[in-house]
Amino acid sequence: MADALISPAVGGVLLATSAAAAAYATAKIKNELGDKKIPIMAVAGAFVFAAQMINFTIPGTGSSGHIGGGILLAGLLGPFPALLTIATVLVIQCLFFADGGLLALGCNIFNMGVIPTLLIYPLIFKPLLKKGITTSRLTLASIISVVIGLQLGAFGVVLETLISGITALPFSVFVLLMQPIHLAIGVVEGIITASVLGFVYAMRPEIIQSSEQRLPLAAEVSVKKPLIVLAVITVLVGGILSIFASAYPDGLEWAMAKTAGTTELEAEGPVFRSAEAIQGATAFMPNYDFPNAGEEGSGIGTTVAGIAGAALTCLLAGAAGFIIHRVKNRNAKTT
Structure with missing residues (x-):
């Protein structure tokens, strides 16, 4: 979301909400990171950043989409490390690449991070694996979870623009465009998520199992191979395939264009100018x-x-994973 889609009040409330969710996630992390999960957290975050640069065309719509990555990260890391990782991705995109508004950062973290990791993962993804993890169940859980999570995230965007009083995006028209296009995007992302999680599960099932159980990986489990493969894919996707990303507007921009006739709304006021100035100074x-x-x-x-x-x-x-792990360990030893 760009800053022009929300009011300063809505942006402030959602920023506080997302910050509180991140603090809660940090507090809830116990020993699930471990020394072996920290590099997975780092490489998985890099992979999601690179993957989000690839917009894929939605046939017959003139629109495109990219993955959110929340369910993918939760499947690899567990819900709480996943939220912190996706928040890191979104902060870097916002500050250094001017992708998404600074005022809207809290909205983006909530819609793309809090909803999939703290709501959809525990309420839908995990229950679908209750009878045991298999490739077919992992695929089903991935697709269903991503689709529902993206639908809720898209509806969150609509509600945030409604509460902000963005009259150029009337609720009834905007929601009727946002939900179907993000349903199509969700199906594609669900398949991508299932493919990545299925690949990791086939190579090192302990990674998915430990995340689902919120346990650290055993010392004898080697994560070198999946990390190397994910790192190589990240470089290929971010460094090469990103050049060939679809030029069509993404689902949000497409819905805005169909509703308001433009993908860029104007925002006026000192708060918006200040946010734009900060981004202008940080985005290299x-x-x-x-x-x-x-x-x-x-x-x-x-x-x-x-x-x-x-x-x-x-x-x-x-670095975030390392610091949290060390602090938790130190506190545990002193109690």
């Missing part, structure tokens, strides 16, 4: 390209942005 590669790339853009800029963003995500997500 706005829109995932060099600042002087022009309207046509440059392929090399997209490649550099994909690799740099994935590397930043890997570093910050890994």
